[in-house]
Amino acid sequence: MTIHKEGYKILFVLLCVLALANYAVRYFLPVNELAQQLALIASLIIYLLVLQFFRNPKVSVNVDQNLILAPADGKVVVIEDTEESEYFKSERKQISIFMSPLNVHVCRTPVGGLVKYFKYHAGKYLVAWHPKSSTENERTTLVVELANGVEILVRQIAGAVARRIKWYVAEDQKLMQGQEYGFIKFGSRLDVFLPVDAEINVNIGDVTKGGRTVIATLN
Template sequence: MTIHREGRTLLFVLLLVLFALNWAVARFLPGNTLVQNSVIVVSVVFYLIILQFFRVPIFTVQKNDNQVLAPADGKVVVIEETEETEYLKGRRKQISIFMSPINVHVNRMPLGGVISFFKYHPGKYLVAWHPKSSTENERTTVVVKTKDGVEVLFRQIAGALARRIKWYVKENQQLQQGEEFGFIKFGSRVDIFLPLDAKVNVKIGEVTKGGRTVLAELK
């Protein structure tokens, strides 16, 4: 496991702040060991909680052109047929993954290919499971076109806590399956829109691992 670059500065500053806080407590309350020990324990626990937000697991991606990998760690909250109106302009199978604050927050490419469309949308910060979050919240829309010409659309969606969406893609960029394309701080949601003939391999409530869980298979 490594620490994601999005968290390194924050973790360093937080370490300095907590160190200064503990120094101040020891300096101005030298005889109160209960308070000193309590502040140390709270500081360590708090730092570890923030640290786990930015962890990045190390693993080998099992690439398969016919399989759609989960773009994020989390839990499947939506599997339905819906109308995609922004780019694909048609009926698609939608799978939505909710990322809680304790999940890994790296977003990975579900398929390898060329980025044929990208757009950032400023917006609201409704809770990530709200039905309108996918159309009204701050979000990105990314479309990857595979070597077989299949286009799959996926979105990073901000939530009530996650107000920092980061993306590392641009149009015409070539990316590999499982490669990192973005990061969402402190939990949110990722939607993915598949062809209607795709075979879905997950069910509602199932836990996913980004870059490892096979969400679906393409015809």
């Protein structure tokens, strides 16, 4: 288990703030041992909660271009046929995965291939399960083309708390299946748009593991 690079600065700043807070308690309440102990315990809990958010476990990916892998850890909250209006402009199957603050927040590519399209959109910060969050919130759209020409779209979506989307991809870049391509800080959602004939392998409420759970199969 390692700590993700996106957490280095936050964890350092938080450590300094908590250290100063504990110093202040000891300085202003030098004889109140209970207050000092409570402050220390609270600081440890806060730091460990933030630390676990930035954990980055190693993932062993079984590469298979007929399988669509979950782009992140989380829970399946949407499975539906919908009109994808940004890139495909046609009907697609959509699977949405909600990430709570307790999930690993590394975003992984569901398939391997060539990045045909990538775009960042500024936007609102509606709660991640809001129906309009996919089209109105801050988000990124990534389209990966497989070797057989099939294109898969995956979208990072910021939520009411998650307001820091990070990405490490660009158009014409080649990606491996399950490769890390981004990170969302403090909980949000990812949408995957598939061909209408794809076979869905998950149900609403299922828990997914990024780069490991098979969410669909291509026909």
